[in-house]
Amino acid sequence: MSASPLRVGIIGVGMMGADHADRIVHRIAGAELVAISDPDSERAGDLAARYDGVRTVGDPLQLIAGSGVDAVLIASPGSVHEEQVLACVEHGKYALCEKPLTMDSESSLRVVEAERNKAGRPLVQVGFMRRFDPEYARMKRLLDSGDLGRILLVHNTHRNKTLPKWFRSEMIVSDSLVHEVDVCRWLFDDEIATITVLAPKPTSRAAEGMLDPQVAIFQMAGGGMATTEVFVNSQIGYEVRCEAVAELGNVTVGLGQDVFVRSDNHYGGHIPDDFRDRFARAYDLEVQAWVDASRRGEVVGPTTWDGYAATAVCTAALQSLATGRPVRVDLADRAEVLRGAAT
Ligand SMILES: NC(=O)C1=CN([C@@H]2O[C@H](COP(=O)(O)OP(=O)(O)OC[C@H]3O[C@@H](n4cnc5c(N)ncnc54)[C@H](O)[C@@H]3O)[C@@H](O)[C@H]2O)C=CC1
Numbered sequence: 001m002s003a004s005p006l007r008v009g010i011i012g013v014g015m016m017g018a019d020h021a022d023r024i025v026h027r028i029a030g031a032e033l034v035a036i037s038d039p040d041s042e043r044a045g046d047l048a049a050r051y052d053g054v055r056t057v058g059d060p061l062q063l064i065a066g067s068g069v070d071a072v073l074i075a076s077p078g079s080v081h082e083e084q085v086l087a088c089v090e091h092g093k094y095a096l097c098e099k100p101l102t103m104d105s106e107s108s109l110r111v112v113e114a115e116r117n118k119a120g121r122p123l124v125q126v127g128f129m130r131r132f133d134p135e136y137a138r139m140k141r142l143l144d145s146g147d148l149g150r151i152l153l154v155h156n157t158h159r160n161k162t163l164p165k166w167f168r169s170e171m172i173v174s175d176s177l178v179h180e181v182d183v184c185r186w187l188f189d190d191e192i193a194t195i196t197v198l199a200p201k202p203t204s205r206a207a208e209g210m211l212d213p214q215v216a217i218f219q220m221a222g223g224g225m226a227t228t229e230v231f232v233n234s235q236i237g238y239e240v241r242c243e244a245v246a247e248l249g250n251v252t253v254g255l256g257q258d259v260f261v262r263s264d265n266h267y268g269g270h271i272p273d274d275f276r277d278r279f280a281r282a283y284d285l286e287v288q289a290w291v292d293a294s295r296r297g298e299v300v301g302p303t304t305w306d307g308y309a310a311t312a313v314c315t316a317a318l319q320s321l322a323t324g325r326p327v328r329v330d331l332a333d334r335a336e337v338l339r340g341a342a343t
């Protein structure tokens with residue numbers, strides 16, 4: 001492992017970028033935040049002023065190319081990830097790219113191919129942080145141990161309290177459901193072959209024309225099946241639950257069994273407001289794993305292939321959302337793509 005701290009630049013310092021900046025400065029070992037870039041120069045300036053030794057760089061591609069940055073955390077909107085991840089690959093910089101890797105399967109595949117053919121080695125971790133959540137990680141270990149027999153089914157619930165009026169029906173798929181797509185691929189250790197997305201009569205709390213909630217059904221290539229409810233204007237709080245049903249038992253994540261309080265004629269626990277609260281520990285572990293791996297010259301966690309496969313499922317999911325019919329996922333041949341330039 002390199003003796004010096006990893007010099008990190010962050011691209012996009014909105015909600016997640018600012019959250020990650022605070023994490024790198026205050027909670028992560030072995031890294032220092034050295035630069036940030038955001039087209040909102042006032043936002044970037046305000047954030048940089050909070051920390052010692054952090055400079056702002058107007059052009060994100062210049063931040064990536066700069067010799068003072070060893071690794072880049074990309075927290076810009078998904079629509080600009082492709083160009084920024086490709087620049088990291090071009091300059092041999094380790095990158096942690098927030099989900100989704102890109103917005104459609106063709107562009108995600110270009111990233112997988114560039115990493116394989118231009119860099120010739122893994123450089124990119126994709127920000128599917130649930131794999132680092134202690135509860136999900138324990139569920140995965142238990143399923144992999146074989147003690148519960150073979151995994152048969154997964155039931156997911158994904159509820160946001162509210163999301164902004166500009167959040168569209170399609171974003172429920174590409175921004176929200178994409179997490180369950182990754183979780184199911186990971187838990188089953190299998191690809192999703194077919195997806196169906198259905199929408200019941202929408203809640204009156206969503207913007208006009210918004211299909212919220214949605215229910216997705218995944219059919220895994222090996223015969224497993226998963227259901228997911230995504231409801232982004234649930235009004236309740238942030239609720240993420242996952243129950244995996246195996247041959248000899250089941251295991252559930254997200255029951256929120258924290259301390260139980262009785263007071264003032266009420267009893268119960270706390271429901272988090274959003275993901276930054278519920279998954280704070282997962283983000284810490286995700287970013288720490290990225291820093292440690294980058295300093296060792298490695299990549300851990302979700303790969304560009306995982307990012308691509310999730311995007312390919314979401315591309316099919318959007319077609320299903322439009323028709324309500326099952327859609328087969330069009331996935332490239334993994335062995336062929338990863339053989340790439342080597343052949
Ligand atoms: N892992 C998770 O649980 C979550 C992940 N995300 C992901 O994080 C990313 C950012 O999302 P938010 O922080 O919620 O969005 P946001 O809108 O709060 O922040 C995005 C920031 O990127 C900046 N930006 C716009 N174009 C840019 C460009 N070309 N280059 C650099 N910066 C640019 C904007 O000015 C803004 O400051 C997205 O990919 C999103 O899907 C978001 C929420 C939770």
Ligand SMILES: O=C1[C@@H](O)[C@H](O)[C@@H](O)[C@H](O)[C@H]1O
Binds near residue numbers: 160175232
């Ligand atoms: O990634 C996320 C957001 O982009 C998305 O909008 C939310 O629905 C998810 O819960 C959150 O984890």
